[in-house]
Amino acid sequence: QGSIAFKDVHFAYDPERQILKGVSFEVPAGKTVAIVGPSGAGKSTISRLLYRFYDVQQGSVTIDGQDVRDITQKSLRAAIGMVPQDTVLFNDSIAYNIRYGRLGATDDEMMAAADIAQIGHFIRNLPDGFGTMVGERGLKLSGGEKQRVAIARTILKAPPILILDEATSALDTTTEQEIQAALDVVSKNRTTLVIAHRLSTVINADEIIVLRHGEIAERGTHAGLLAQNGLYASMW
Ligand code: ADP
Ligand code: ADP
Numbered sequence: 001q002g003s004i005a006f007k008d009v010h011f012a013y014d015p016e017r018q019i020l021k022g023v024s025f026e027v028p029a030g031k032t033v034a035i036v037g038p039s040g041a042g043k044s045t046i047s048r049l050l051y052r053f054y055d056v057q058q059g060s061v062t063i064d065g066q067d068v069r070d071i072t073q074k075s076l077r078a079a080i081g082m083v084p085q086d087t088v089l090f091n092d093s094i095a096y097n098i099r100y101g102r103l104g105a106t107d108d109e110m111m112a113a114a115d116i117a118q119i120g121h122f123i124r125n126l127p128d129g130f131g132t133m134v135g136e137r138g139l140k141l142s143g144g145e146k147q148r149v150a151i152a153r154t155i156l157k158a159p160p161i162l163i164l165d166e167a168t169s170a171l172d173t174t175t176e177q178e179i180q181a182a183l184d185v186v187s188k189n190r191t192t193l194v195i196a197h198r199l200s201t202v203i204n205a206d207e208i209i210v211l212r213h214g215e216i217a218e219r220g221t222h223a224g225l226l227a228q229n230g231l232y233a234s235m236w
Helices: 043-050 073-079 094-099 107-116 120-124 143-157 173-187 222-229
Strands: 004-011 020-027 032-036 058-063 080-083 161-165 191-196 207-212 215-220
Touching: 004 043, 020 032, 020 043, 020 058, 020 191, 020 207, 020 215, 032 043, 043 058, 043 161, 043 191, 073 080, 080 143, 094 107, 094 143, 107 120, 107 143, 107 173, 143 173, 161 173, 207 222, 215 222
Parallel strands: 032 191, 032 207, 080 161, 161 191
Antiparallel strands: 004 020, 004 058, 207 215
């Protein structure tokens, strides 16, 4: 469930400037594909087209063979979970922020998700536990803690498709490794599109696509690309 296909996708925010110039790739159900490349290459645009913030001008984006234009916004949002670079939390309790993933979740389910996201210990030690307010009205969370809240929320939501858009880019190296470990657990056996500019976050992807100026410049596994080029020749 949840295979993704981009077929000859052309896209421009404004007609003067083509951003994606015929991009085709597939993410088979349960697999992970990483899109890497320099800033401005069009990586995030790909995730926006999947979420249907914009429509393609040519070509198609499909999920399980169905054009995203024929899927209701509600179903699309239910099918896709997103961990962005900088999670913006609601100025509300930790419980609200995590439960937002699935409003019917019980405290036990939330705690299980928090444990997988490696934030369970942290929450147990807060004076009000899940009830602790965050944001302007309460506790200030670090970047890594916010990402863990986002991961716990996504674990509760359990969507068939996951988009990780530079999910660890804003973190220091040690925190990045810890968050990456949590993300590896969540993305296992789930159709996952990883957007990244660092190679360290994509090593385990089933396929790596190097995007450059809106075109696929290279593709392969991490090992394959390394063997061909020593490094991904067109990445920087
Ligand atoms: P990447 O994720 O690879 O850094 P993006 O997909 O975010 O690249 O952006 C690709 C290009 O599209 C960039 O040149 C960016 O300035 C432009 N762009 C992104 N969003 C918009 C928008 N909403 N309107 C116009 N141009 C945009
Ligand atoms: P969902 O994935 O539940 O359909 P959205 O599509 O609204 O949620 O947004 C994608 C992700 O962005 C959510 O999972 C959530 O992490 C976050 N998000 C959305 N809206 C807000 C908001 N107003 N404040 C904080 N985070 C938000």
